[in-house]
Amino acid sequence: MxxxxxxxxxxxxxxxxxxxxxxxxxxxxxxxxxxxxxxxxxxxxxxxxxxxxxxxxxxxxxxxxxxxxxxxxxxxxxxxxxxxxxKDTRQDCSGRPRKTPLTLEQQIEKLQAKILLLGQENDLLKNQNGAKGGQKTAKRLAESFQGSMK
Structure with missing residues (x-):
């Protein structure tokens, strides 16, 4: 300095x-x-x-x-x-607790971001479970197709 x-x-x-x-x-x-x-x-x-x-x-x-x-x-x-x-990241990850309380608008914005994040996580989990289920169904169809060919 x-x-x-x-x-x-x-x-x-x-x-x-x-x-x-x-x-x-x-x-x-x-x-x-x-x-x-x-x-x-x-x-x-x-x-x-x-x-x-x-x-x-x-x-x-x-x-x-x-x-x-x-x-x-x-x-x-x-x-x-x-x-x-x-990029200046000091505000984002300072690790210090806030000294001033959040305003209502800031609280709403924070909660909306949290809801959006949780929704995206749910969609991701649904897609992963659906993909696994789809793989099992495809496997069963392949096995039944091979069984009918014999």
Missing amino acids: SKLTFTPEQIQILKANPYVKNVSEKSITYSDEFKRYFVSESLGSKTAKQLFIEAGFDPEMIGKSRIRSFAGKWRKRYRDNGVLAL
Whole structure:
């Protein structure tokens, strides 16, 4: 992490950028879209600084070390695991319990997703059982056909 901290004015400027998910005094969280854009364009002939400028960032505000650090980290992740490695998964699998209760809309959405998942599991189990039953029926038909041929 950089020793460079952001002022409240700089934080407001950075928050206005569509490629920024979150900003604090000490850190910036970039959108997955920006990371993908950055990696795809940096594979060409553009430098990290150019790409940050094109995306509407002031390199002097962010700092050379931050830009270099992010560029290296994103390129390495992309090389090692492809585009999916650029996705920010901290929210999805943090393992920490929620401190704020879910709103009614969030509870409904969560329950609907659970119902959909259970329905898909049921369909899968039905198809597996049906496939086994179909195999037994086909086997019995083949045996009876061979028996009639003798």
